[in-house]
Amino acid sequence: MRIFVTAIHTDSGKTLCSAILTEALQADYWKPVQSGYPRDTESVKELVSNTTSTFYPEQYLLTEPMSPHASARIDGVTIDLDQITLPDANNLVVEGAGGLMVPLNDEEYIVDLIEKLQIPVILISNLYLGSINHSLLSINELKRRNIPVAGIIFNGDSNPESERIIEAHSGYPVLLRVPTLKEVTPETVKQYAAILAENLSELNK
Numbered sequence: 001m002r003i004f005v006t007a008i009h010t011d012s013g014k015t016l017c018s019a020i021l022t023e024a025l026q027a028d029y030w031k032p033v034q035s036g037y038p039r040d041t042e043s044v045k046e047l048v049s050n051t052t053s054t055f056y057p058e059q060y061l062l063t064e065p066m067s068p069h070a071s072a073r074i075d076g077v078t079i080d081l082d083q084i085t086l087p088d089a090n091n092l093v094v095e096g097a098g099g100l101m102v103p104l105n106d107e108e109y110i111v112d113l114i115e116k117l118q119i120p121v122i123l124i125s126n127l128y129l130g131s132i133n134h135s136l137l138s139i140n141e142l143k144r145r146n147i148p149v150a151g152i153i154f155n156g157d158s159n160p161e162s163e164r165i166i167e168a169h170s171g172y173p174v175l176l177r178v179p180t181l182k183e184v185t186p187e188t189v190k191q192y193a194a195i196l197a198e199n200l201s202e203l204n205k
């Protein structure tokens, strides 16, 4: 399975959920565009327990923790989508930056990268007040572009009414719910990876 992890905004838990996915699928991991430190690749490496995952190097490693287009400009670089090609891996978790409409340059966005890579998306959705709007706008853009979506992960404090609306509007399966964790550790990642693996096998029955 190859999947692209995107979210309804930045700091939504893509890296945590990517670690859970990488562990559940015993997959490889790739963050093609990283702006600022700590590097998500290093964070996922620290959270994953299996010893088989390969961590591919970033295509663009930018200095400032800003939108990639802005960080690239400061570093004197222009992000070129043609330079971003999938590593040769069948079992791969690809993590985006921020949300779908985060600019990579003056014309192209994360969602254009997703279209170019042609792999299904997992959407990370949080349930803060205002997140219904952010989730449904993200879902509308994915649907408008006919991008295949493997499912949603709800991350953080639960809100059943928001979850119900997002699930119904999207028609996407909910793959996992991750509560706000007291500690983000390899043990908690392993615990949620086991739940995710179970949910995925139920869905595939």
Ligand SMILES: Nc1ncnc2c1ncn2[C@@H]1O[C@H](COP(=O)(O)OP(=O)(O)OP(=O)(O)O)[C@@H](O)[C@H]1O
Binding pocket: 007, 009, 010, 011, 012, 013, 014, 015, 016, 017, 040, 096, 097, 098, 099, 155, 156, 178, 179, 180, 181, 182, 183, 184
């Ligand atoms: N369910 C959770 N419980 C506790 N802490 C969490 C949870 N989800 C995310 N965090 C913490 O919130 C912070 C932001 O999460 P994370 O780095 O995964 O976001 P991101 O979507 O990957 O951001 P970026 O757009 O920069 O890649 C991290 O410190 C992470 O450990």
Ligand SMILES: C[C@H](N)[C@H](N)CCCCCC(=O)O
Binding pocket: 010, 011, 034, 035, 036, 064, 065, 066, 067, 068, 097, 098, 099, 101, 102
């Ligand atoms: C630096 C940060 N942690 C992310 N990697 C990039 C977030 C870009 C957000 C841009 C925006 O939507 O305003």
Ligand SMILES: [Mg+2]
Binding pocket: 014, 015, 016, 040, 095
């Ligand atoms: Mg991240």
